[in-house]
Amino acid sequence: MTKLRSYFLWFFGLCIVLTLIVGVVAALLPASVGGYFKIHI
Secondary structure, X not given: OHHHHHHHHHHHHHHHHXXXXXXXXXXXXXXXXXXXXXXXX
């Protein structure tokens, strides 16, 4: 039971980290894409 709980906590932490990474990428991507096109057009 303890092993299952620690595994669940690890999985939950991984989900939080992935959510944060996706949020940061979604926030930064439009700015970098806009800057890229502004430079190259």
